Amino acid sequence: MSLFWAVLGRFIQPAQVITTVFGAAVLLGTALLSSPLATTSGRPSDWITALFTATSAVCVNGLTIVDTSAHWSPFGEVVIAALIQVGGLGIMTLATVFTLLVSRRLGLRARLSAQAETRVLNGGDLRRVVGKVVVFNLSCEAVIATVLTLRFVVGYGESPGRGLYLGVFHAVSAFNNAGFALWPDSLVRFAADPWICLTVAVAVIVGGLGYPVVFELRRSWRRPKRWSLLTRITLAVTAVLLAGGTLVFLVTEWANPRTLGPLDGEAKLLTAFFTAVMPRSAGFNSVDIAQMHPSSWLVTELLMFVGGGSAGTAGGIKVTTLGLLTFIVWAELRGESQVNIGHRRLTEAAQRQAVSLTVLSAGLVALFSYILLVLTPHAPDKVLFEVVSAFGTAGLSVGVVSAVSPAAQTLLTLLMFVGRIGPLTLGSALALKERTRRYELPEEDVIVG
Template sequence: MAARMPRSLGSVFTAHPARTVVMAFAAVIVVGTVLLSLPMASEGGASTRLVDALFTSTSAVCVTGLAVVDTGAHWSGFGEGVILALIQVGGFGIMTLASFLALLVSGRLRLRMQLTAAAETKSFGIGDVRKVLLGVAGTTLVVELAVGAMLSLRFRFGYGESVGEALHQGYFHAVSAFNNAGFGLRPDSVTRYADDPWVVLPLAAAVILGGLGFPVLLELLRHRHRRRTTGRRGWSLHTKLTVLTTVGLLITGTVLTCLLEWSNRATLGPFDWGDKLLLGFFHSAMTRTAGFNSVDIASMHSSTLLLTCMLMFIGGGSAGTAGGIKVTTFAVLAAGMVAEVRGEPNAAVLGRRLAPHVLRQALTVSLLGIGVVMSATLALLTMTKDSLEPVLFEVVSAFGTVGLSTGITGDLPTDGRLVLVALMFIGRLGPITLVSALALRERTRRYELPEERPVIG
């Protein structure tokens, strides 16, 4: 019998495109770490500690926003440029960017690139990868330019910033917002603009659009054209679930944040009712994994912090710049629970029956996410003297790639920072890799085992 020939490295990556995405993200993080470690990357001209450079690079590539040093004060113009580039690459998607560049240069894509780009962008087929890449690039460019222009004009004429500084501030925050990164150039994030709708609303809009996910954005943009040319009406189930769940969570987060913090003198208390609604909405939008804060997170009530943890864990839409277990996962689990309570044999939502394997995948992603959060929380509690509340908040923020913090990030020891580095990486790529792996492993069984019903509850 002939010996089995080992597969080449390329065939391994072609068979498992999600593995290529993971390796590409890791490689970019390493490059970012090296660049941020250079003396020219810091404001003082001294080399940044390797663990701090690694933490910042991971936070930028995984579009999280957690920081162990003051972004505006510590990093030089070169360092801020590196961070901005890492945010853009991480939010756009490494393999999506590589495929897009190859498409621009050669006008075509090899099969391996099409597979990896499809895995990262959740394209519905190899044939539409080209359209998806062009759509993602065009949407990113338009939103970031528009939001950057609005912010720059406000900083220039509303706050008296110079033209250069206004452009710097405006476009840095626009890129950070659309990519749900949450990096800001001020030590207090955007709290100085808390009651300024001309700043917080464009930021919130960019965050929400980026958090919907590129498949949803492209379908929304093309819906009118498709309806006119093909006569097809309505959105896909994925788009409906994403939009409806996102709107529901935004409203719920806004209402509960306002109710819980209405009289808190350290957060919403000093503002009038209109500004309180604006602040509540902005905080709810930021839990979509953005990371900007307009009030002091550490001063929030414990109930609000728990609410924020729940929203951060759910996250945003699939195949976008958001993290968390994703809103569609949450919606599918809710539909399964409702079906079980009603005693129905199949879960259904919006007039469509959900396949059993979709429910299993949603349950797997959620339970593994809970396991990762609990394990990391336990590990950090053994490494620090902080109480459970801020540690759990920090862990969920890292796993959900949010970037909100109660202020303990910079005080964590080296091993604690490495735990958060691993969490950010898992939170950004874990759901993509896990679901792709589950889909590839799906197979039919040629026999059925005897049925048994253990006692539940």
């Protein structure tokens, strides 16, 4: 078997596989959404609307240039949901496969000295792991869809059929961190409804943690001391970002009459939490993002840039990357000659991957912001928000994306694509290409990107 993995690892170029799969899905989606059947008006959409929406769905981004429920027919909506499912499941599956591939190859080389490498996701062969991912994904969606459907039927008087349709669509959209909603104001009308908001928030968090972490939690829930570095960093950074984000939004928007102001205390807390969860990177909103204070935008941008967990449905540079950077800085400030996290020494390779991913991502955001500032007349703060949202596959919008020219929309389409497949591609490609490794002490690798 090890020969099989070695040969496979040599011939499969993750960048090519991922780009091809996602590119094909986008093209197919564009074709389907270009059909007159896909719109409520019965007239075919123009090419940029179809391309942008298909890319947004496949890349589980959620940015839209038309109102989803008004523009697209039920057929169009089903196509969008299917593209989200393919995109979300696709990225998870591919991420899992390449993670496995990386850990196998490392295992092959360093079996004697670094057993720890293979602790994450060593549960079986490729087919079994992909099967587990698919089953887990569909099971979670089923649970979420059930809760949402019940709430829509019982709480809002929808017919069972319509309730199920809404429940399934938003379950798929939430668990895959896509953020497409069938109401023009996203979920603003449910801002004070914990059944909807908490269900969606939990779906987003679980989907965005990433499979390696979720599976390890399921396997050894009661033994936190045996959790891998990846799981510990992901959970810690996630907790800090969610708590910090909630606090900031609560304080900043408390009295804003156009956001949290009109809500009562409990609903304020719920909405602030919801708003802190969504940048990682689902992109639903239960307040009007465009009406938030500019300081809240800045915080949202930072959260969107970071995104969620590795090898999940979330985008951004990933919480693991932020965690690694924090540990590098901390070790440096303490004058340590190595970066140690919880009795493990962080590999140089992981450090450099974290740095490279962050630098390249920041460069990409700066470059696209510059181009869009040149191309469009919109205010720089709004342009930056939209660019970070497109890059981080967050899908939150302050209104720029639907108001710019097709040229700018095409650029944002490209950025959504690169933002989605870039970090994973880069992470996998870098890890697989790594030419030599030295093993001196027990080390442990975490996935970057």
